[in-house]
Amino acid sequence: MNKATDQSVLLAQIGAAHGIRGEVRVKPFGEADMLDQYGPLHDAAGRAYEIISMRPQKTVLVVRFKGIDSREAAEALNGTELFVERSALPAPQEDEFYLSDLVGLEAVSPEGEVLGKVAAVHDFGGGDVIEIRLAGGKSELFAFTRENFPAIDINEGRMTFVPPETISAREEEEQ
Incomplete structure (x- = not known):
């Protein structure tokens, strides 16, 4: 069995049971x-987890996994994150990337100054958020927008980061 590794990509999360026959x-x-x-x-x-069947239902999929045959077994899976090895995914097209590719990139100013490193990418429901571990060691969350991150170069291991004005103001207050 493959444990989630640095080469694993999070694809989905299991939610509530659906019906009495083990679907989730x-x-x-x-x-x-x-x-x-x-x-x-x-x-x-x-x-x-091997998918036997799946069908769309509003914003989720209703899935039956091999070996999950009862509501109780399905309920036990609630909250489980599902991964696949990166090598199983198709290569991204030019100017595309997987969000997991961003983790570990240097966050640099438009002038090239290293401001921090991408620690994680989150989705709390309102759009993707990039967690940057700033040079001082503190982590901050930023909306993943073109304004905040105008350029990404996966091959160079860096992404241009333009901090919002609120961060600059907060740093001035702390000094």
Whole structure:
């Protein structure tokens, strides 16, 4: 079994049970109709999940996994994150990337000064948010917008970061 590793990409999260026969609601973090195209998924502990069937329902998928045959078994999966190895995913097109590719990139000013490093990418429901571990060691969250991050160069390991005015004002207050 594959445990979630640095080469694992989070694809979805299992939600509530659906019905009495072991189906679950699954929130995909990418294209919903592709979830069953990558082979077995796995959780952070390495347990494999093979999709037997899936169908869209509003903003989620209703999924039946092999070996999950009761409501109780389905309920036990609530909150489980589902990963796939990066090598199972198609290569991104030119000027595209996976959000997981951003983690570890240097956040640099438009002038090239290193401001910090991308620690994580989050989605709290209002759009993607980039967590930057600033040069001083403190982490801050920033909306993943073109204004804040106008250029990304995966090959160079850096992304241009233009901090919002509120960060500059907060730093002046602390001094």
